[in-house]
Amino acid sequence: MIYYSEPLFRPPSEADNIILQITHGCSYNACTFCSMYETKVYEEKPLDEIYKDIDALARYYPNAHKIFLADGDALAMNGENLLKVLTYLHQKFKRLRRISSYASVINLEQKSQKELEELYKAGLKLIYFGIETASNELLKRIQKGTSFEKMKEALNKASCAGIKISATVILGVGGKKYSREHALKTAQLVNETSLNYLSTLQLGLQQTKEEVFYKKFDEPFEWLSDKEMLEEQLLFLENLHPNNAVIFRSNHASNAFALAGTLPKDKIRLIQELQYAIKDERVLTPTWLRGF
Numbered sequence: 001m002i003y004y005s006e007p008l009f010r011p012p013s014e015a016d017n018i019i020l021q022i023t024h025g026c027s028y029n030a031c032t033f034c035s036m037y038e039t040k041v042y043e044e045k046p047l048d049e050i051y052k053d054i055d056a057l058a059r060y061y062p063n064a065h066k067i068f069l070a071d072g073d074a075l076a077m078n079g080e081n082l083l084k085v086l087t088y089l090h091q092k093f094k095r096l097r098r099i100s101s102y103a104s105v106i107n108l109e110q111k112s113q114k115e116l117e118e119l120y121k122a123g124l125k126l127i128y129f130g131i132e133t134a135s136n137e138l139l140k141r142i143q144k145g146t147s148f149e150k151m152k153e154a155l156n157k158a159s160c161a162g163i164k165i166s167a168t169v170i171l172g173v174g175g176k177k178y179s180r181e182h183a184l185k186t187a188q189l190v191n192e193t194s195l196n197y198l199s200t201l202q203l204g205l206q207q208t209k210e211e212v213f214y215k216k217f218d219e220p221f222e223w224l225s226d227k228e229m230l231e232e233q234l235l236f237l238e239n240l241h242p243n244n245a246v247i248f249r250s251n252h253a254s255n256a257f258a259l260a261g262t263l264p265k266d267k268i269r270l271i272q273e274l275q276y277a278i279k280d281e282r283v284l285t286p287t288w289l290r291g292f
């Protein structure tokens with residue numbers, strides 16, 4: 001029997017995979033737009049409890065190929081303990097091919113290059129990373145606790161260790177005032193790193209976060225309309241020139257318009273689809289069918 005501490009989140013692409021909770025909450029928990037772990041206090045789960053969960057999961061799913069480590073930034077776990085968890089997982093799941101987790105800049109900064117390489121060799125093959133924006137002005141306002149330069153360094157450190165990166169960007173996070181800067185700086189970060197997967201979702205705020213989010217902007221925050229959101233996405237896409245193949249998705253429940261392709265190969269088609277949606281808003285997903 002496995003006990004999960006709620007709420008429990010996982011990336012959509014991990015829907016069919018095992019979730020192993022090794023930390024609770026988010027070690028940072030201060031981004032103004034994020035309510036995911038606001039009810040939880042961060043803690044590392046004791047190793048003996050994690051081992052018991054692994055034993056139980058291995059009895060139920062001995063042939064599992066992929067395991068996602070929860071919660072919000074499992075990579076915050078002490079490197080030595082994390083290595084023990086990864087090693088134990090491989091002992092118990094003989095067909096395991098991929099272990100993944102959410103990760104933040106701070107987590108990556110706290111691990112040395114050698115530690116990240118060891119974690120990769122021990123099975124950590126993929127991290128999910130919230131870029132949100134790469135504009136320094138906006139990063140301050142959403143209280144992300146990082147900068148363009150730090151994100152670039154951290155992402156390149158993970159790539160150099162062999163770890164694949166799946167990153168997300170939040171459309172509309174700077175409102176009307178910062179839309180252009182958000183699109184251009186974020187595209188620049190993607191171009192100067194080596195992401196493997198990239199997805200865009202649209203800004204959505206839980207009621208509990210509205211006050212703190214708006215307060216960080218000097219002037220009233222002006223939300224982008226659907227059309228403006230797509231125009232921001234178009235500017236972002238037009239300025240993407242990744243050095244490696246990046247699987248691009250814009251199919252989160254929050255998105256007004258779904259896009260899917262591989263960059264740079266499908267860039268022109270994606271741009272054309274977006275231009276079409278900007279001209280004819282009838283192709284957009286109705287608001288009542290969206291979520292975040």
Ligand code: SF4
Nearest residue numbers: 026029030031034072
């Ligand atoms: S966005 Fe990520 S780092 Fe920020 S509070 Fe939420 S879970 Fe933590």
